Amino acid sequence: MPFSAETCVAMHIGDRLEQQDRVGLFAHPKRPGIMLAVLADGMGGHSGGAVAAEQVIMRARQNLETYAPLHETPRDLLASVIDEAHTVIKLTRFTSEKDPHSTAVAFLLQQGKAYWAHCGDSRLYWFRGTDTASRSRDHSLVAELMRKGRLDEAGALRHPQRNVLLSCLGSEREPHIEYGVAESPDAGDSFLLCSDGLWSYFTDFEMASTIQAHPPRIAAERLIQLARERAGGAGDNISLAIVKLVPPAADASR
Incomplete structure (x- = not known):
């Protein structure tokens, strides 16, 4: 079935001194x-x-501008965004006293x-209505412990090393990139990119049902508001992008 996309991006500084x-x-x-939607x-x-x-954002915008789908695959584009951003971030370590790193998640509709594609613990969700069709795997210590059965989800949220990443951009090791594809997305599907400042406070169903029930902008406002309430004054930066597939305007009017 044909579809069009309703979109929204949103950010909140949380209780941090700086939005990173x-x-x-x-x-x-x-x-x-x-x-192309991208989050870091x-x-x-x-x-x-x-x-x-x-x-990450700059590389995504520049690489999309030169992207030639007749000669490149979607995976080529997504990989180039993450790999090239990783290289540039590593180089900045030699020109400053900082030690910069970043997660990355990129989503292409074509x-x-x-x-x-993603690296780190920023996530990509594919919701089919209120069901989770797919969710990216975190490249973090607690996620690895959970995969080995040594930690449950509740314990992961309280773990003192819950922010330790096993792969990210800017580290000495090359980033571990995982890829996903939806061959036949349809109206009623939605995709959510978000940082851990958002997903840490919700179940998959809560996020899916909020996006299903509201236009992207209202859904983003509600999710941020509730995350802020649940953070209790100790919230991280929040960022998200919503891509909601809906019937074309002509079909919707009928």
Whole structure:
């Protein structure tokens, strides 16, 4: 079934002194129907994390502008965004006293299909109505302990090393990138990119049902408001992007 996309990006500084998350949504400048959403959660001391996250967004915008789908695959584009941002972030360590790092999650909508890639613990959710069709795997210590059966979800949220990442951009090791694809997304599906400042406070069903029930902007406002309430004055930076697939306008009017 044909569909169109309703979108929204949103951020909140939380209870931090600085916003080190970045999020962007870009359309291809020459090819209709191609859209790229990207989100990065920066780390690395005062301003260092913001610099790292900004590099992810800049690389995404620039690479999309030169993306030629007749000669490149969606995976080529997504990999180039993360790999090239990783290289630039590493280079900034030699020109500053900071130690910048960042997560990255990128989502591409092209010719009726959806593709995504991620590194770190910023997440990509694919919701089919209120069901979770897919969710990216965190590259973190607690996620690895959970996969080995040594920690449950409640324990992961309280673990003193819950923020330790096993892979990210800017580290000495090359980033571990995982990919996903939705071959036949349909109206009623939605995709959520978000940092841990958001997903830490919700079940999958809560986020899916909020996005299902509201237009993206209202859904984003409600999710941020509730995350702030649940954080109790100790909330991290929040960033998210929502891509909600809906019937084309003509069908909706009928």
